[in-house]
Amino acid sequence: MKKDNPDKIDNPVNETDVSRRSFIKIAGLGLGLAAGATGCDGRPAGGDGWMPAQYEGKGHFPAQVRGRVPIDPKNVSICRDDQKCILCGQCAEVCEKVEAVMGNYELPLKNDIPCIGCGQCTLWCPTGAIVETSGIEKMLKALEDPSVHVVVQTAPSTRVALGEEFGLPIGTNVEGRQVAALKALGVNTVFDTNFAADMTIMEEATELVGRITGKIKGPTPQFTSCCPGWVKFCEYYYPELIPNLSSARSPMGMLSPLIKTYYAKQNNIEPKSIFSVAIMPCTAKKFEAARPEMNNAGVKLGDESIRDTDLVLTTRELAQLMKMKNINLMDLKEAEYDKVMSQYSGGGAIFGVTGGVMEAAVRTAYCLISGEKEPPKLVYNLEPIRGLKGIKSAELDVPKVGKVRVAVVAGMENAKEILKRVKDGSEQYHFIEFMACPGGCISGGGQPKSSLPPSDKARTARINALYTIDEKTTLRLCHENPELKALYKDYLGEPNGHLAHELLHTHEYHDRSMNLVAKK
Ligand code: SF4
Numbered sequence: 001m002k003k004d005n006p007d008k009i010d011n012p013v014n015e016t017d018v019s020r021r022s023f024i025k026i027a028g029l030g031l032g033l034a035a036g037a038t039g040c041d042g043r044p045a046g047g048d049g050w051m052p053a054q055y056e057g058k059g060h061f062p063a064q065v066r067g068r069v070p071i072d073p074k075n076v077s078i079c080r081d082d083q084k085c086i087l088c089g090q091c092a093e094v095c096e097k098v099e100a101v102m103g104n105y106e107l108p109l110k111n112d113i114p115c116i117g118c119g120q121c122t123l124w125c126p127t128g129a130i131v132e133t134s135g136i137e138k139m140l141k142a143l144e145d146p147s148v149h150v151v152v153q154t155a156p157s158t159r160v161a162l163g164e165e166f167g168l169p170i171g172t173n174v175e176g177r178q179v180a181a182l183k184a185l186g187v188n189t190v191f192d193t194n195f196a197a198d199m200t201i202m203e204e205a206t207e208l209v210g211r212i213t214g215k216i217k218g219p220t221p222q223f224t225s226c227c228p229g230w231v232k233f234c235e236y237y238y239p240e241l242i243p244n245l246s247s248a249r250s251p252m253g254m255l256s257p258l259i260k261t262y263y264a265k266q267n268n269i270e271p272k273s274i275f276s277v278a279i280m281p282c283t284a285k286k287f288e289a290a291r292p293e294m295n296n297a298g299v300k301l302g303d304e305s306i307r308d309t310d311l312v313l314t315t316r317e318l319a320q321l322m323k324m325k326n327i328n329l330m331d332l333k334e335a336e337y338d339k340v341m342s343q344y345s346g347g348g349a350i351f352g353v354t355g356g357v358m359e360a361a362v363r364t365a366y367c368l369i370s371g372e373k374e375p376p377k378l379v380y381n382l383e384p385i386r387g388l389k390g391i392k393s394a395e396l397d398v399p400k401v402g403k404v405r406v407a408v409v410a411g412m413e414n415a416k417e418i419l420k421r422v423k424d425g426s427e428q429y430h431f432i433e434f435m436a437c438p439g440g441c442i443s444g445g446g447q448p449k450s451s452l453p454p455s456d457k458a459r460t461a462r463i464n465a466l467y468t469i470d471e472k473t474t475l476r477l478c479h480e481n482p483e484l485k486a487l488y489k490d491y492l493g494e495p496n497g498h499l500a501h502e503l504l505h506t507h508e509y510h511d512r513s514m515n516l517v518a519k520k
Contacts, residue, residue: 009068044249069095069102069121069130070113076133076290077117077283078445081393084129090453091121091130092473099436100413101233105516114236114516116412117285118229118436119314119445122460123454132446135311142275142311150275151189151259152182153252156197157281157352157441158315160465165319166329171461173469176334181318182279183335184327185438191259192337193278194344196251196349197360199487200226201478203248203504205364205453208431212369216496219244221422221429224357226250228288229436231509233412237518238419239511247505251351252278252285253294254504255341256308260297261503262491263340271301277311281352281444284436285312293508299403300502314446343483348468353463354410354440355385355392358433362396362406364479365431370399380476388439388456388463393429410440439463509520 069091071080095102101114122130142148162181163172182190204224210216225231225246234241248254256278260271279283288294289309298306313321322329336342347360358380366375384394384410393407407429409415415434421427437443439459450458470476478484492500 029059033320039513040472068092069115071130072113072115074112075115075117077115078119078130079133082129082171084127085103086127086129090124090126094120096126098411098413098438099229099233100237100411100416104519106239106519109516111515116229116232116236116436117284117287117445120437120454122283122445123331123443123447124452125226126452132314132317133286134317135313136288136317136324138311139277139313139317142277142481147273148275149273150187150191150270150277151191151263152173152187152277152279153177153191153193153196153255153259155193155252155281155441156349156356156466157288157319157444157447157462158279160352160442160462161315161450162319162331164450165316165323168329168404169461170450170458171463171465172411173465174329176336177329177332178318179333179337180332181327181329184236184241184332185295185321185325187277189263189338189339191255191263192342192344193251193255194348194351195341195481195483196255196258197348197357198250198345198478198481198484199504200248200256200351201347201357201360202362202484202488202495203254205368205479206248206360207246208361208365209250209368210496212404212430218282220499221432222432224361224431225509226342226351226357227435227441228282228284230412230415230434231285232284232512233415234434235510235512236516237416237513239513240509241419242509245509247501247507249357249476249506250285250288251348251489251502252280253288253310253506256289257292257297257300257503258341258487260306260308261300262487266340271297271306272303276308278309280312281315281441281447282312282437283314283445285446288312291508293506296503296506314444316446316448319448340483341487343481344475345478345481346476347478349469349473350483351439352441353386353452354435354438355382355387355408355433356440356466357435358382358394358406358408358431359384360478361431361433362394362404363477365404366396366398367477367479369401372399375477386467388459390438391418393427404431405429409433410435411438412436442466452500 144149159175160173163174179190205394208222211218211220211222223244256276264271289312294308297308298304350356363375363379385392390411391414396404398404409418442462444461
């Protein structure tokens with residue numbers, strides 16, 4: 001086959017393109033069998049509502065050639081090896097139809113090539129041409145340098161997916177073995193991002209209560225801000241709604257500055273010698289970590305060159321690193337997270353699920369508003385906002401404020417729909433959770449490719465694993481987390497207080513609409 005010539009790819013009538021189409025049709029016959037086999041319960045293999053049309057006919061994969069997503073060479077989340085690309089168009093289809101990015105802007109573009117970094121294209125790409133930008137070399141360098149103190153945090157969803165890379169059934173919880181693997185790699189300290197998910201709820205729910213009661217200036221509905229893919233989407237397409245975004249940073253964005261301030265101080269470690277790494281299910285987190293303003297610790301410590309998060313590795317990259325170092329997950333005994341910032345509630349555990357952030361927030365907001373110690377039983381299993389539907393909503397009677405209406409959205413095409421309703425006033429909500437990935441972070445762009453195309457079956461198995469963690473724990477309310485309470489008492493002060501704002505919040509959302517003209 002001829003080597004790719006990008007100049008010719010975009011020309012629909014040149015001969016090279018025509019012969020490439022023929023090749024893909026031939027290649028598609030073989031691939032179609034594998035793709036067709038991944039369907040579940042007779043439903044489309046990609047899951048209801050998420051299905052690029054090309055997968056719908058067995059044996060006809062790919063049925064058409066539609067080009068591919070453009071990727072900026074400076075993109076910090078994803079990159080593509082052109083020699084592996086077969087121009088099947090799966091990346092373009094998921095980007096356009098599920099994430100509402102490609103094809104949802106006019107050409108020509110200005111400045112950058114719009115990408116929200118969600119990495120769904122990496123999961124759909126059948127040849128592995130599109131992958132995350134690798135952070136493995138940087139990680140190896142840090143681990144090999146004895147003067148560097150490596151601190152790692154692990155996101156809620158990685159523990160229910162890493163095992164798939166080592167042959168375990170989809171959705172197996174390998175929390176303890178993941179910690180053991182990191183220790184075996186030479187990591188000094190391992191914290192749990194679940195702890196910071198509890199903290200995010202403390203800050204976000206406090207902000208929500210403030211907005212609802214009028215004590216904090218800010219419009220409702222309040223929007224979650226923990227998904228960097230969604231935040232960037234909002235910055236591109238809905239800059240006028242930026243004031244609705246919660247100022248609370250994501251769990252990663254909160255834990256990282258605390259590692260370089262609170263943890264460093266407690267343990268007499270020079271903050272500059274700490275290399276802070278986040279293991280995430282997400283390629284967009286690489287972008288979030290690189291945002292210039294993600295240096296709250298540096299600002300606090302008077303050295304703005306200090307970054308809050310030095311490196312983000314995806315679940316896939318962690319598995320790759322382990323394999324490079326001959327560390328087999330199956331040979332490891334479970335280990336425990338390090339103390340001080342690792343205890344977590346069931347509410348924190350379900351952050352990785354679409355609807356999970358909202359359910360955790362509702363549990364805490366109910367208690368904060370009503371002053372009651374226990375929320376009603378139904379918020380421990382808020383059925384209307386559970387499951388894989390792209391748009392869900394619920395209504396709850398809360399003492400003192402009456403009905404509180406919330407919504408949950410996964411996939412940015414669905415975000416467009418709900419924002420239309422919010423803007424034209426046909427729906428009114430107090431709080432909306434947005435996640436870029438279908439099913440939430442459990443199906444993030446950095447998770448193992450357990451099926452091609454990604455299926456609802458795999459998503460459901462991971463989702464159930466996180467709900468099981470929640471159900472099995474006696475501590476289910478984020479604001480009841482003892483380690484978190486101690487952190488506020490000993491260091492942070494009040495939620496939404498001065499220091500909490502300095503370290504855990506951001507007001508640096510940027511209008512990126514100058515980069516594109518959104519299609520109506
Ligand atoms: Fe990342 Fe989760 Fe957002 Fe997907 S839904 S882009 S994994 S934060």
